[in-house]
Amino acid sequence: MTAIRCPHCGATNRAGSNFCNACGADLRMDDAPLSPDQLGARSADQPAPSASAAPSVEPTSPEQDPAQESGQESARPLFDLGLASPGAEEQWLADQPWLQAEGDEAPWEEGDEIPADEPQDDEAFAPIPEGRLITGVQGLLSPLNITSRVDQQSLVSPSLPPSARELSLDEIRRIRRLMAEEPSPLPAGEWRPPRRWPTLRIPWIFWIIGLSAFLPIALLLGNLGGEPRQWPGVQEAYATIDALPPGATVLVYWAYDPATSGELDQVAEPVVRHLLDKRAHLVVVSTLPGGPATARRLVAKAALDSDARSRGAGRTLERTPSLPDAATFFRADARMVANVFLAGGVAALPLIGEDLPAALGVDAAGLEQPPALTLVFAARGEDVQYWLEQVQPRNRAPVIAVASAVVDPQARPYWDSGQLKGLVSGFDGAYSYERLRTPFRTATPQSERARLTAQNWGQIALLVVIGLGNLAAILGFRREA
Amino acid sequence: MDAFFTLSPALIANAGLWIGFLFSLMIFSAILGDHFLARLTQYILVGAALGYVAVLAWQEVLRPRLFTPLWTATRAGDPADLWLWALLALAVLLFAAGLERIFRTPTARKGSGGWRAIMAVLGSIPLAIMLAVAVAAGVIGAMEGTIFPQFMRAAQTGLPWRASPGDLFLGALMLFITGGSLIYLRADRQLIEQQPPILRQVLRWWAGLGKRALWLAAGLVFARLLVARLTLLIARMEFFMIHLEQTGLWRWAESIWARIGGG
Numbered sequence: 001m002t003a004i005r006c007p008h009c010g011a012t013n014r015a016g017s018n019f020c021n022a023c024g025a026d027l028r029m030d031d032a033p034l035s036p037d038q039l040g041a042r043s044a045d046q047p048a049p050s051a052s053a054a055p056s057v058e059p060t061s062p063e064q065d066p067a068q069e070s071g072q073e074s075a076r077p078l079f080d081l082g083l084a085s086p087g088a089e090e091q092w093l094a095d096q097p098w099l100q101a102e103g104d105e106a107p108w109e110e111g112d113e114i115p116a117d118e119p120q121d122d123e124a125f126a127p128i129p130e131g132r133l134i135t136g137v138q139g140l141l142s143p144l145n146i147t148s149r150v151d152q153q154s155l156v157s158p159s160l161p162p163s164a165r166e167l168s169l170d171e172i173r174r175i176r177r178l179m180a181e182e183p184s185p186l187p188a189g190e191w192r193p194p195r196r197w198p199t200l201r202i203p204w205i206f207w208i209i210g211l212s213a214f215l216p217i218a219l220l221l222g223n224l225g226g227e228p229r230q231w232p233g234v235q236e237a238y239a240t241i242d243a244l245p246p247g248a249t250v251l252v253y254w255a256y257d258p259a260t261s262g263e264l265d266q267v268a269e270p271v272v273r274h275l276l277d278k279r280a281h282l283v284v285v286s287t288l289p290g291g292p293a294t295a296r297r298l299v300a301k302a303a304l305d306s307d308a309r310s311r312g313a314g315r316t317l318e319r320t321p322s323l324p325d326a327a328t329f330f331r332a333d334a335r336m337v338a339n340v341f342l343a344g345g346v347a348a349l350p351l352i353g354e355d356l357p358a359a360l361g362v363d364a365a366g367l368e369q370p371p372a373l374t375l376v377f378a379a380r381g382e383d384v385q386y387w388l389e390q391v392q393p394r395n396r397a398p399v400i401a402v403a404s405a406v407v408d409p410q411a412r413p414y415w416d417s418g419q420l421k422g423l424v425s426g427f428d429g430a431y432s433y434e435r436l437r438t439p440f441r442t443a444t445p446q447s448e449r450a451r452l453t454a455q456n457w458g459q460i461a462l463l464v465v466i467g468l469g470n471l472a473a474i475l476g477f478r479r480e481a
Numbered sequence: 482m483d484a485f486f487t488l489s490p491a492l493i494a495n496a497g498l499w500i501g502f503l504f505s506l507m508i509f510s511a512i513l514g515d516h517f518l519a520r521l522t523q524y525i526l527v528g529a530a531l532g533y534v535a536v537l538a539w540q541e542v543l544r545p546r547l548f549t550p551l552w553t554a555t556r557a558g559d560p561a562d563l564w565l566w567a568l569l570a571l572a573v574l575l576f577a578a579g580l581e582r583i584f585r586t587p588t589a590r591k592g593s594g595g596w597r598a599i600m601a602v603l604g605s606i607p608l609a610i611m612l613a614v615a616v617a618a619g620v621i622g623a624m625e626g627t628i629f630p631q632f633m634r635a636a637q638t639g640l641p642w643r644a645s646p647g648d649l650f651l652g653a654l655m656l657f658i659t660g661g662s663l664i665y666l667r668a669d670r671q672l673i674e675q676q677p678p679i680l681r682q683v684l685r686w687w688a689g690l691g692k693r694a695l696w697l698a699a700g701l702v703f704a705r706l707l708v709a710r711l712t713l714l715i716a717r718m719e720f721f722m723i724h725l726e727q728t729g730l731w732r733w734a735e736s737i738w739a740r741i742g743g744g
Contacts, residue, residue: 203512210512213715218722262716263709289534343542347615350622361546389626390618406709417634419626427712454715459708 205465212461213454228428228452230435231408233415237400237422238436240373241274249337249368250280251356251397253376255383256404257290263404265298266427266451268377270434271402272299275375276306276335277437283371284339285352285360292339300332338362346386353394370395373421378403381410388419400424427451495728502721547572571607578604661691 004013004027011022020027244250256264275282276299284295333339340360342348351359357367374397378384384401392399398421401411405426415423424433431452504522511519547565554562581600644652665688673684725731 206512209711210714213711214718260713262713262720266716289537290530341537341541343538345615347611347618350618385627386622389622393622393625404709405712406705409705413631413634417630419630451715451719454719455712458711458715462704462707462711 208465209458209461213458216450216453216457228431230432231423231425231429233420233423233425234429234432235436237271237402237424238274238433240398240400240421241271241278244275244278244280244372246279248278248280248372250275250282251352251371251374252282252284252295253374253378253383253387253391254284254286254291254295255288255387256377256379257286257288257294259290260379260404261294261298263427264377264379264402265294267404267424267430268298268402269302270430270437271375271400271424272302273305274433274437276302281368282336283356283360283362283367284336285342286340287342287345287348289341292341295336295339296332299335303332303335337367346390349386349390350394353391356395370397373397374399376401376403378407378411381407384411384414384420388414392419402429405429427455495730498724498728499730502725505717505721571610574603575607658691658694661687661689662694663691664688665691665695 004015004017005011006013006020006023006025006027008025009020009023011020013021013027017027019025282299284292284299286292286295338360340362342352342359348359356369356371357363374387374392374395376384376387376399378401381403384403384407388399399419400422401407401414401420401424403411403423403425405428408423408425411420411423411425414420424430504526507518507522508526510516547568550562551565551569554560554565578600581597581604664684668684668688673681673688676684
C-alpha cells in the first residue's frame, strides 16, 4: 500500500494524484521515481528538500509489504501494476474507487469530504504507473500554478540585494497553504472584538428584556402606554357575536396549541366567555394534535366565569381558579357539540366547507348547516388565510379572526376587504373586547393590567437594547476606522 | 409532617402545574448555558409530544375512521367501505418506505439495491398523491380566497383624490417604495446601465431605496417574532405568578415561612 507525500507541504496524498489535496501543489513527476530505499530514508516530517523533486511514494504500512518487511528490495518495479497476472486487472479496478462506474458502492456519501491527510483505506491505494491510464480523475482542486512549480531560488526577487534572506521551506509551505485555502468564516467563539469595543454578551440582552417584563409585574409599576387603543375590527367582532340568537351553532377553528397558548388563551378567553354567555353551541375543530385539549381547558375556564356571571348579575370572576376540576370539564364538554382533531392538515380543510358532519365524524342531527358564525383562533397568519381560502368560499359562513398580535398585519387586508367580519388581536384586542363585554366594570382586572404593563416595559427594553447595540456598533466601527 | 400530609391532596391535584413550573425553569435556565437539565427537559417534551401524537392518531383517526369501518364492512360484506382498503394499502406503502429509510445502513446509497429501489418507488406513490392534492387545493384556494377578493378590493378602491393630504402623501410614499423594491428585485442590472446617465442615476437611487426598504421590512418581520416571544414569556410569568399562589404547596410554603419568620 503506497501513498504520495507532497514535496511542498508534506501532506499524504493518494497515489496517482495530480495535485496535493492540502496545498494544491503539482504532484506530477518530472523526474524518475525514487526507489523504496530512498523513500524509506525520508521521514514523514521531512519532505523532499527541493520543490522540483518528485513526490515521494512510500509504503504506509510496512506490515503489508513483505518485501520491505523482510528487508529485501522488492524485485517488482515500484509502479508496476502487475496486470499481467490473471484477474489482476479486475482487482486493480476494484482497488480504485474513483474509477468505478456510478451505482457501485462508494465508501463515502455524496457531499462528504474525502480525508486528505489521514491514512487511507487499503483499497484506495495502489501503485500507478508513471504513464497514467487516466489523468485528472482527482479533480478536487484546481491547479495552483502560481507557486506550485517554483523553487526556492525563484521566490527571491532579483531586485533584492544579495543580503536578502531566502524564504525557508516552512515559509514557502505557509504561503502556499494560505493561497490554496478557501476563505472561510471563523468557527463560533474564535472571533473576539477589539479591546476598544464594548463587550455585550447575547444572554445579557435576554436578561435585560426578561427583567423588564418581570419587574413591572412584581413591583406593580404603572403602565407607560396608558389605556390601549381599540383597533378596528374589535367592535364589529363583539357586535356580530352579540347578535347571535341563543343556541346558534358556532364553528371554531382552533389553530393553536400549548406552544402558543400563553398569548392566545388570554386573547381567546373573552370571546369564548361571550359565546358561552350567548349559549352558543360550539363545534371545535383543530388540525393540531394538541388543539382539542387546549380548547377543552379554555372552554372549561370560560364556563366557570360564565356561570359566575349568570349567577352574580353581571359580575365576572376577577381571578380564575387555579385549575378547573372534573365537574367544570364536564360542563365544558356539555357546551361543545364536538371537539375534534382533523388529520390531514390544510389539505383536509375543504372537507369542512363541503360537509361538516362527515368531515368531523359527528351526527348531523341538530347541527346547523352552515354554521351561523365561524371563529378562527390563530397563532399564525397562515391559519386565517387557509380558512378563508379553503373553507369560507365553500360554506360562506361569516368569519371572525381571534389572533395573536403578530398575525394582525397579515390578517388586516382580509378585514379591509370584508372577508373578515371582525378581528381581535393581541393583548390590547382582548382588553378592548373585555371592556366591551363588561362595560359597567370600573376597575381593570389586575391580570389584564399586569399583562399590558409587562408588554410595554418589555418592548421599551427591546428598543433600548436595539438602539444601544446600533450605537455601540457605529462607535466601534468609527474607532476602528 | 401533619401539615404536609394534610395538603398532599391539593399538591397532587396541582402536580401538573408544579411540574410545568419546574420544566419551565429548567428550559429557561438554558440562558445560563447548555447543560444537562435544559437538554433533559427538551428531550422529555419532544418525546411526550410525539407519543401524544401517536396515541391521538390511533384513537382519533386510524381506529375510528379506518380500521373500524374496514372491519365492519368486511364482516358485513358491505362494499361501500371497501375502498378504504386502497387507503390502507397506501398507508402501508408509505410506512414501509419510511422503514427503509430508518433502517438504511450508512454506507448504502439511495435507491441502490433491488428491494430498496422498489420501496423508494412504491413509497413515492402516496407521497405524490398527497402532494398533488395539497397543491391543487392550495392553488384553487388561493385564487378563491385571496387573489380574487384582494384584487376586487383594490380595483374598487380607486384613486383617493378626495383623501386628506396626509393620506395622499402616505399613499404616494408607499407607491414610491414599492416601485423601488420592485426595481431592486426585478430590474436587469445591465438594462439599467444602458440607460442615459440621468435616468441611470435615478434608477440606481430608486433601487437603493427599495433595497433599504426591503431590509427594513426584514427587520420588522424579525421584530414581530421577537415581540411575539416576549408576549409568550409574559403570559408564562403571569400564569405562574397567579396560579402558583393558589396551590396547596404555595400555601404550605407560606405557612412554613410564617413559622420561621414568626409572621
